[in-house]
Amino acid sequence: MSYGSIIKVPFGPQHPALKEPGNFLFEVDGEIVVDVKPRIGYNHRGVEKAFELRTYIQNIYLAERICGICSDAHTTCYTQAIEELLGVEAPPRARYIRVIIAELERIHSHALWVGIAAHEIGFDTLFMYVWRDRETVLDMFEMISGNRIHYAMNTIGGVRRDIHADMVSKIKKGLDLLEKRLKYYLNVVQTEQTILKRAVGVGILKPKDAVDLCAVGPTLRASGIKNDVRVDDPYAAYDEIAFNVITHDGCDVLSRILVRCEEMLESIKIIRYGLDSMPEGIIRVQVPMKVPQGEVVSRVEAPRGELIHYAKSNGTTKPERYKVRSPTLGNIPALCKMLLGGYVADIPIVLAGIDPCFACMDRMAFVDVKKNKEWVWTMQQLRRKYAKK
Amino acid sequence: MNLFKWARTKSPWIIHFNTGGCNGCDIELTAALTPRFDLERFGILLEGSPRHADVLVVTGPVTLQVKDRLVRIYEQMPEPKHVIATGTCAISGAPFKECYNVHGGIDIVLPVDAYVPGCPPKPEAIIDGISKLIQKIKKE
Amino acid sequence: MEKENEIVEKLKDFLKEKLVRATVPKKRRIFIYIKKDALKDAMKYLVKDLKFKHLSTITGVDLGGEIEVIYHLAHEGSIVLSIRLTVSEKNPSIPTITDLIPGAVLYEREVHDLLGVNFEGHPDLSPLVLPEEWPQGVYPLRKEHELEHLREITSKKSKREERN
Numbered sequence: 001m002s003y004g005s006i007i008k009v010p011f012g013p014q015h016p017a018l019k020e021p022g023n024f025l026f027e028v029d030g031e032i033v034v035d036v037k038p039r040i041g042y043n044h045r046g047v048e049k050a051f052e053l054r055t056y057i058q059n060i061y062l063a064e065r066i067c068g069i070c071s072d073a074h075t076t077c078y079t080q081a082i083e084e085l086l087g088v089e090a091p092p093r094a095r096y097i098r099v100i101i102a103e104l105e106r107i108h109s110h111a112l113w114v115g116i117a118a119h120e121i122g123f124d125t126l127f128m129y130v131w132r133d134r135e136t137v138l139d140m141f142e143m144i145s146g147n148r149i150h151y152a153m154n155t156i157g158g159v160r161r162d163i164h165a166d167m168v169s170k171i172k173k174g175l176d177l178l179e180k181r182l183k184y185y186l187n188v189v190q191t192e193q194t195i196l197k198r199a200v201g202v203g204i205l206k207p208k209d210a211v212d213l214c215a216v217g218p219t220l221r222a223s224g225i226k227n228d229v230r231v232d233d234p235y236a237a238y239d240e241i242a243f244n245v246i247t248h249d250g251c252d253v254l255s256r257i258l259v260r261c262e263e264m265l266e267s268i269k270i271i272r273y274g275l276d277s278m279p280e281g282i283i284r285v286q287v288p289m290k291v292p293q294g295e296v297v298s299r300v301e302a303p304r305g306e307l308i309h310y311a312k313s314n315g316t317t318k319p320e321r322y323k324v325r326s327p328t329l330g331n332i333p334a335l336c337k338m339l340l341g342g343y344v345a346d347i348p349i350v351l352a353g354i355d356p357c358f359a360c361m362d363r364m365a366f367v368d369v370k371k372n373k374e375w376v377w378t379m380q381q382l383r384r385k386y387a388k389k
Numbered sequence: 390m391n392l393f394k395w396a397r398t399k400s401p402w403i404i405h406f407n408t409g410g411c412n413g414c415d416i417e418l419t420a421a422l423t424p425r426f427d428l429e430r431f432g433i434l435l436e437g438s439p440r441h442a443d444v445l446v447v448t449g450p451v452t453l454q455v456k457d458r459l460v461r462i463y464e465q466m467p468e469p470k471h472v473i474a475t476g477t478c479a480i481s482g483a484p485f486k487e488c489y490n491v492h493g494g495i496d497i498v499l500p501v502d503a504y505v506p507g508c509p510p511k512p513e514a515i516i517d518g519i520s521k522l523i524q525k526i527k528k529e
Numbered sequence: 530m531e532k533e534n535e536i537v538e539k540l541k542d543f544l545k546e547k548l549v550r551a552t553v554p555k556k557r558r559i560f561i562y563i564k565k566d567a568l569k570d571a572m573k574y575l576v577k578d579l580k581f582k583h584l585s586t587i588t589g590v591d592l593g594g595e596i597e598v599i600y601h602l603a604h605e606g607s608i609v610l611s612i613r614l615t616v617s618e619k620n621p622s623i624p625t626i627t628d629l630i631p632g633a634v635l636y637e638r639e640v641h642d643l644l645g646v647n648f649e650g651h652p653d654l655s656p657l658v659l660p661e662e663w664p665q666g667v668y669p670l671r672k673e674h675e676l677e678h679l680r681e682i683t684s685k686k687s688k689r690e691e692r693n
Contacts, residue, residue, distance in 0.1 A: 043409045044659070045452055046488040046679075048643075049669055053487070053676055065484050068413025068509065084555075112416060115423075131423035138420075149413040149509050214584050214632025227583075232607040233557055297558060297601060297609050299585075308585045308601060310611075325586035325636075333632050454660045489669055489679035490659070 006034065009344065024351070031343050036336045051322035056082055056291060059319070060155060066324060068149050069112065072105045073302035074309075074324070075154040080235055081298035081311040082156050085291050094158035095237040096278040101144070101153050102236070102300075103267040103274070107178065108137040109303035110260040110267075113355045114185065117257060120348040121198040126188065133181045136174045143167055158284025168275050175268050182268070186261045189254075199254035203338040203350035206251060215334035216327045217305020218263065219354050222256040224249030229301035240277075243270050253353045260355075289317050302327055304355050328356050397443055397469075398523050400432030404442035404466070408459050408495060409485075410449020413509035414476035418446060421512035428516060439465040444522065446515075447499070448475045450482040451492040463499050471502040471526065473518055480504050533559055533608060536579060543574050559610040568614055569624050575602060576629050581610055584626075587636040589644035591672045596621050596644055616646065618671075625651040643670040 009026045027035035047066055051059055063078040064071045076098055083090060090098070111134040118126035138148045145151035145161055153159050163171075189195055205215065210223040220227050228245045230238045246262040248255035295312040305327030314320040331354040338350050407415050421428045422435055436442045439462045451459060463470070474495050477483040482493035495501060502525060505518035530553060537551045537559060547567035552560045563571055575581040581602040590597040592615065599613040616623055625648040627634050637648045642659060645668040659669070669679055 043407075043449075043452065044454065044490050045409055045450070045485045046490040046669060047485070049676065049679070050485070050488050062484050065411045065413075065508075068411040069416060071411075071413070128424055131420065132425060135420070135423075135425045148511060149417060211582055212631050214630065227605075232605070233609070295560075296554075297611055299609065306585065306603075310586075310588045310599070310601065312590060321588070321590045323586070323588040329635060330585075330632070332635060453662075487676060487680070489676060489682075 005029075024347075026339075026344070026347065028344055031345070033339050033342050033344060033347065036339045048322055048324065051319055053318065055289070055317045056156060056319065057289075059322070061152070063324075064150055064152060067326065069109050070105065070302045070304060070307075071150050072101050072153060073300050073307050075152075076102060076236065077298050077300040077302075077307050077309045078311075079154045079156050080300075081296050081309050082291060083287075084296045084298065085294045085311060085313050086156070086287055087292075088157055088285055088287055090158045090236075091282050091285060092237070092279045093162075093281045094283045096274050097159045097163055097283065098154065098236040099238060099241065100163065100271050100274045100278075101151065101159075103270045104137055104140060106267045106303045107264050108134055108141075109355075110264050111137065113260060113303075113352070114189075114257065117253075117349065117352050118195070120352045121195065123192075123194045126185070126192075126195075129181075130185060133178060136178055140171050140174055143170060155284060157287040158282070160284070162283050163275070163278070171275060172272065175271060179265065179268050182261065182264050186258075186265070189257050189261055195257070196254065198346070198349060199257060200250075200252060202253045202346050203256075203342060203353050204251050205334055205338050207249075209337050210251075210334060213333040213337060214330055215305075216330040217301070217303075218256055218259045219305065219331050219334060221245070221247045222259045223251045227306075229299050229306050233299050235298075235300060237274070241270055241273055253349055256353050290315065291317070291319075304328055305330060328354070331356075394526070394529075398527050400434070401443045401471075401519070401523065401526075402434045402436045402441055403444040403446050403473075403519070404436050404439050404462070405446045405448070406459065406462055408447055408449045408455045408479070409452035409491065410476060410478045414448035414478070417509045417512055418448065418475065418515055421515050426512040426516060428519070431516075431520070433519060439463075440467065442466055443469075444471045444473060444519070445499075446473045446475055447479050447495045448509075450478040450485045451495055451498055453490050453492065456492060456498055459495070459498060471522055472499050473503045473505060473522060474501045475505045475515060475518070476510055477506055477508045480506060483508065530556060533557070536604075536608070536610070537561075539579065540571070540574075544571055547571075557608050559608065561610065561612045563612060563614050565614045565616060565623060568612075568626075571612060572600075572626050572629050575610070575612070580604060582630075584630045584633050584636065585609065587633065587640050589640040589646055589670065591618075591644060591670060593672060594618055596646055598623060598640065598646060600626070621645060622647040622649055624649050627651060642668075644668050645671070 006027050006029050009028055025037040026033050050062060054062060060075060063074045066074045111130050115127040115130040141151050142148050144163060144167060145153055153161060205223050207223045207225055210220050210225060224247055226245050226247050231245055243266050246259050246266060248258050291313040293313055293315045298309045300307045307327055308325045310323040311319055312321040335354050342350060405418055445463060445466060474480050479495050482491055485491045486493055503518050503522045505514055507514055533553045537553060540561060541548055544563060544567055547564045549564060550562040581604050583603040585601040585603050588599040595615045596618055597613055597615045599611050602610045625637060637651055638654060640646050641648060641654050664682060
């Protein structure tokens, strides 16, 4: 039913549900969202221009700091782009180490997200539990690289630090603990009414919309579409490792939670395999400072989805053009689609559902989709939809 | 020491605002609140509203667009108020210092009481920063 | 590489002389260079017939005097086809593809904001990435703007605020 008048509700940039600045202007009719107008340029720093002014070595550290949560995905993407331009290949051991770090990062990022999602629906117990267990992964990072966040593992031509035998046993021990806990959380997520009541049937994104709006990563996979850069366009050592691509066809927030929970278990399997079958040898090769002329498109499956970098070199020590497109930007049109027609109270959890990372996204864009008629529903359509219920 | 100061030093409430950083400091600050580090055992509580907070914890360099908002949040906080700059970006702008859309460290916009260096600082460092600020408030 | 070459052949047949250059540098990567007026037809053919449904992003590159716009399309997640065209810097204007791929809306606005490319028929090209006070006609990713120049604009803005 409609209450006649439309009320505008601003959300952010400082909001308890958003750990980062982002501003959403919602137009609501009663309890129902009829329009979304995201404005998220608060994190725009102009990193792409900075890339052009620094050397390839300096840019590794800049790429790392595009995002603090998926920093390894950005450096992997960056280094493999530059390696392709140089015509060198990382040694096999380095490629395996990259996979192990990437998957550890996926666990840490997804665990972080499950905690935040639980927090958004007022289930703080799960938030505290998950974040406590997430510390296991951060301890591993600290052991391997010396830092909990921004591990700086990748460099052009390989990785900077090796994983030694004594670390392997410690990582395995940590993984056993994590696996036990994650299975427990998967069970909690599927059975606990606190979550089911808030997540089932909320934030629907139909498969056709997901494809049309170019959604990526877990958001796309939760709409039942099998798409994963690790399988479709294998990089590092993923072509030598067998694993399942997790999909769920619920198209709602619960599916997104389940996809991420099961992906964490899959990541544990990949890490175990990687640790066991890691070949011996060197971990990095020397590379020249100057990069020959050329261009390259590099893709990586970051925790949030497809990450794509485009590099163009001009034969000097600095790139001519460097373009970064982070997964969150790809998911924003889909997010707006999910929010429309939903309840105001569901906004935080739907918003959290795509795992937004404004730091990544805002290096470039903020959004105003109001006038795009493609997915803005008319009031009549909305009323018809809710009259049926 | 009067009653108000006593209450404030026993339980300062903090508000967190990211002014354009990479997120690394944010998740470390959140990690400081979770069971391993448990900031709340010192009576420190993360608040959602600036009107309830005593300490503003800022992460990230100040981008052009966020500057006005940062000042507004600071103005909404009740007196006396304190600011902690967390992470190298908030201190000087760090890797983004030369970017066209970044002003630099937050001390060009707000008066800062404590700096916590690191990229990102570990949760222990953040806790240490807050406890040092409490010592400072006691002496005032 | 067979699949990639097959796609290139199909495109050559369809676009004929409007396709300037096509290269397959490695597995799962195709670079196509087309003439400006062929964009709409080529996109329609790629999306509808060759199933390049996913648009990864749009990149704009300043070549000096000319701006290159590159559309990175993905074929069911695996093959990445980068289709490119150039427009003159004085009148950079190309048709929008949001009617074919709704997900392109943000990428086009991003390129519009940072390089000043005008996408004809785009539903809303209002200024976006940069702050509201950003001067018109200054596109930060164009090579003519040195960083010092852009920093000057930034500092001017903050000085003006101080005076007010």
